[in-house]
Every structure is written in C-alpha cells, then in structure tokens.
Amino acid sequence: MSFTAIDPVAAGVAATTAATEIAAPPALNPQGAVARVAELRQLIAQAQTGATASNGGASFPAALASAASPPAALTATSPYGIAGSNVTAAPSGSASAPYDGLVTAAAQRHGIDPALLHGLIQQESGFDPSATSSAGALGLCQLMPGTAASLGVTNPLDPAQSIDGGARYLRQQLDAFGGDPTLALAAYNAGPGAVRRYGGVPPYAETQAYVQKVTGYADAYRATHGATTVGALPPGAAPASVLPPPAALPPTSPPYSIT
Secondary structure, three states, rough: OOOOOOOHHHHHHHHHHHHHHHHHHOOOOOHHHHHHHHHHHHHHHHHHHHHOOOOOOOOOOHHHHHOOOOOOOOOOOOOOOOOOOOOOOOOOOOHHHHHHHHHHHHHHHHOOEEEEEEEEHHHHEEEOOEEEEOOEEOOOOOOOHHHHHHHHOOOOOHHHHHHHHHHHHHHHHHOOOOOOHHHHHHHHHHHHHHHHHOOOOOOOHHHHHHHHHHHHHHHHHHHHHHOOOOOOOOOOOOOOOOOOOOOOOOOOOOOOOOO
16 A cells, blocks of 8 residues: 655645635735735745745744735724714714804804704714714704604705704703703703603613713813803794794604614
8 A cells, every 4th residue: 555645835735725715704805815815825935945934933824824814904894983873983173173163053043052062963973964873863963854854954964954953952952951951962862751751861871871972072172162151042032043943843752762
C-alpha cells in the first residue's frame, strides 16, 4: 500500500478556505475586495516559496483567515444611535443652524422658550426634516398625521409647518399644565391624558428619559445663546401663526409614541 505525501501548507490553505466559506463573511465593497484578493495572493505566494509572512508571528493558516475576514471598518452598522425610535443621538450645532430662525420665530409667536423648542426638536428628530418614526410620526417635530391635521399642518415634512405645529402643540400643553415645562414635555411625548392620569410625569422610562434629554438640550442651548426665556402669553391672548386655525385636538392624542 502506498501513501501520498500531504503538503502541510496546502492542507492549511484548504482547511482555512473551507472554514471561511462556511463562515460566509459579509460582502466587501469593490475596493475592499480587490485589497483582500491581493493580500491572499501574497500570502499564498509566500507559503509556496517558504517565505515568512509579516503577520506578527501568526501561523500561515491564521494569517490567511485574518486576511479573508472583513476589517471592522467595513462592517455594516446602524446609522442611528437608538434603533426602532425616532430619537437620535444629539446632532452637531450645525444641524440646527438652518432652522434657528424658524425656531425663534415660532417660539415668539406662541410665547414659549426658544431653548425649550430647540431642545424638543433636537430630541425628536435631530433636526432632520425628513425624519420618520416606526409609529408614523413625521418631520422635525415628529407629529403624527392626525395630530398634524388637528394643528392645521398640511405637510409635516415642511420645516416651517412642522416647527410651527410643534410649537403650537407645546403651547397647548403648557397652557393645560399651568405653564410647567416638565409636564408639558411629558404630555408632548406621552399625551396629556397620561399626565393627568398619573398626576405628573408618567412612569414610562421613555417619557422620563425624554423629559430629561429635552431639558438638557435646552440648557445647553441657553449656555451658548444666553437666556432665551419668553414670557407666557397674556390670559386669553391667541398667538399669531403661519398656519390656519386648527380643528379641536383630541385630549389624549400625543404627537407620537416612542417604540
């Protein structure tokens, strides 16, 4: 009986290739694929000539497996900090700059603190006018379609309409809860019905975090823009608006819900 000698290097290549095929790593982009092919060819050539690969002392099969795996930089990641929610990581100051004038004007029309409205929008959409949530909320202020319609907003993705509609809704919540920003923000997030039912901020983790984040963003805005508090409107005074008069707002309809 005769035996055929087995080349240990070839066996290592075959074993590693089979392992990487089973692992089925994610597809690389064209540039990454070209680089990987070149690296694999170099390693195979080194093995065939007996040269030592510059791989930090790792064995050839280990180096080949490492070369076949995509680098961390090419691994797909979620573009958003919080999955399944319309809430995003805090944007840079430049993200809000195009809308600062609209925010200030809407805050003045409705007698609310521009910093509070700014913080609300930052938390709601990260100042992305095309933002949408899994619940169906739209635009900078993340208004649900029904709430948007009740506020007279015909296009929630229009920045001017969204900001004015969000400011109007926030003003309604301030009026409903004695001008308390904390309760108004909780009502904006969870609905005024939930705030009344619990007699304060509802015991929802999302709502409690929402209030804290918006307040923090508002404080940060004041730190860079100075005091921005706007006094409440006189009793019975109706704020001017760029929107038509809204229909009656259902008392328990929040603009959206975080999932």
